[in-house]
Amino acid sequence: MAGLISGLITWLLAEILLNIRYRYFDLFSQPLNYLYAAVFGFIIMELVVLINMRLEHRFPWTRSPGKRWLVQTLAGIAVAVIWISVVRNLIHFIFLPGQLVILEDELMLMVLVILFIMVFNLAELGFFLNERYHQSVAEMERFRKERAEYQFEMLKLQLNPHFLFNSLNTLSSLIYEDSGKAADFIRKLSDVYRYVLDNRNKELVTLQVEEAFISSFAFLLQLRFRDMIHFDFEISQAAKSKRLAPMTLQLLVENAVKHNVVSMKKPLSIVIFADEDYLTVSNNLQVKEETGGTGVGLKNIASRYAFLTDREVVIEKDDGHFTVKVPLIP
Numbered sequence: 224m225a226g227l228i229s230g231l232i233t234w235l236l237a238e239i240l241l242n243i244r245y246r247y248f249d250l251f252s253q254p255l256n257y258l259y260a261a262v263f264g265f266i267i268m269e270l271v272v273l274i275n276m277r278l279e280h281r282f283p284w285t286r287s288p289g290k291r292w293l294v295q296t297l298a299g300i301a302v303a304v305i306w307i308s309v310v311r312n313l314i315h316f317i318f319l320p321g322q323l324v325i326l327e328d329e330l331m332l333m334v335l336v337i338l339f340i341m342v343f344n345l346a347e348l349g350f351f352l353n354e355r356y357h358q359s360v361a362e363m364e365r366f367r368k369e370r371a372e373y374q375f376e377m378l379k380l381q382l383n384p385h386f387l388f389n390s391l392n393t394l395s396s397l398i399y400e401d402s403g404k405a406a407d408f409i410r411k412l413s414d415v416y417r418y419v420l421d422n423r424n425k426e427l428v429t430l431q432v433e434e435a436f437i438s439s440f441a442f443l444l445q446l447r448f449r450d451m452i453h454f455d456f457e458i459s460q461a462a463k464s465k466r467l468a469p470m471t472l473q474l475l476v477e478n479a480v481k482h483n484v485v486s487m488k489k490p491l492s493i494v495i496f497a498d499e500d501y502l503t504v505s506n507n508l509q510v511k512e513e514t515g516g517t518g519v520g521l522k523n524i525a526s527r528y529a530f531l532t533d534r535e536v537v538i539e540k541d542d543g544h545f546t547v548k549v550p551l552i553p
Contacts, residue, residue: 270306271299271340275347284351292348299340307333386477393447408446414439422469427531427552430497431463437472437495444480451485455494462497465551468527472504475547478520479506483545497551501537505546521547 275295282291390412397405418436422428434456441454476493485491489509496503524547525536534550 268343270302271343274298274302284348285355288348288351288355292344295347296341296344299344300337303333303336303340307336389447390443393443397446404446408443411439411442415443419470425469427466428469429463430458430465430467430502430551433467433469433472434458434463436470437476440473440476444476448485448491451487451490452480453490453492455492458495458497459499461499462502462551465497465499465553467502467549467551468524468531471502471524471549474520474524475504475549478547479504479545482510483507484509484511500534500551501548502551503546503548505544508540508543508545524549 275298278291278295278298282294284291390408394405394408394412397408415436418432418439422432438456444452445454472495476495479491479493483491483506491509492507494503494505496505521536521538525538528534528536528550532550532552536550537546537548539546539548
C-alpha cells in the first residue's frame with residue numbers, strides 16, 4: 224500500500240512540475256500514467272524494503288544508525304537509478320516505440336523518486352531513534368528504581384545491626400533487674416524480627432500492619448531509654464487501610480533517635496500521626512553536637528517513594544521540631 228501511494232504522489236508531483244515547465248501540459252490528462260506510476264512505485268518500494276531487510280543482518284540499526292541510513296539510502300538510490308534509466312526506458316522502447324523520451328524529464332522524475340526514498344529512510348530512522356529514546360528512558364527509570372530499592376534495603380540492613388546490638392545490651396540488664404520485663408522484651412523483639420523477615424521483600428504493607436510493628440518497636444525503645452523517650456500515636460481508622468513501604472516507621476523513628484539527644488534532662492518526644500493522605504512522624508529538635516547527619520537515609524526514603532506515588536515525601540524543620548510526612552498509598 225505504501226508503494227502504491229508513493230508512486231501516485233511521485234507522479235502527481237512530476238505532473239505539477241511538468242505543468243510548470245511546459246505551458247501546454249495538462250494535469251491528469253493521461254489516467255493510465257497514474258496506474259503505471261502506482262505499479263512503478265509499488266515495485267520500487269518492495270525492492271527497497273527487501274534490500275532493507277537484507278541490510279538488517281549486516282548493518283543493523285542498533286549498531287550504527289547513521290551508517291545504516293547511509294547504506295540503505297545509497298542502495299535505494301541505486302534501485303531508483305537502475306529502474307528509471309534502464310527498466311523504464313526499456314518498457315518505453317518495447318511498448319511505446321514512437322514516444323519521445325526527454326532526458327531532462329527523466330532526470331526530474333529520478334530526483335523525485337530519490338527524494339521520496341530519502342524521506343522514507345529518514346522516517347524509518349526517526350521511528351528507530353524515537354523507539355530507542357523511549358527504551359532508554361524506560362531503562363533509566365528501571366535503573367533508578369532498582370538503585371532506590373537497593374539503597375532502601377541497604378539502609379534497613381545498616382539500621383538493624385545497630386538496633387540488635389542495643390537491644391541485646393538492654394536485655395542483658397533486664398535479666399538481672401526484672402525477669403518479667405525481660406520475657407516481655409524477648410517477645411517484642413521476636414515480633415519485630417518476625418515482621419522484618421515476613422515483609423522485607425514486600426513493596427507495600429498496610430498501615431495497620433506497620434502500626435502493630437512500630438508498637439512493639441516503641442516498647443523496646445522505651446525499655447531501653449526508660450523515661451527519656453515518649454511516643455504519641457494518633458492514627459485515624461480510615462488511614463489504617465492505606466499502604467506504605469515496610470519499615471518506613473522504624474527508619475524514621477531510628478533517624479530521630481540517632482540524631483537527637485535522648486536524656487533525662489532532654490527527653491525525646493516522638494509523635495506519629497496519620498490521616499487519609501499522609502503519615503507524619505515529628506520529634507522535638509535537640510540535635511547531637513557530634514553528628515549533624517548527612518540526610519542520606521531520608522534521601523533514600525524519598526527516592527523509594529518517588530517510584531511508589533506521585534506525591535513527594537515532605538521534610539520540614541523549624542527551631543523546635545523536625546517533621547517528615549510520608550504519602551500514604553491507596
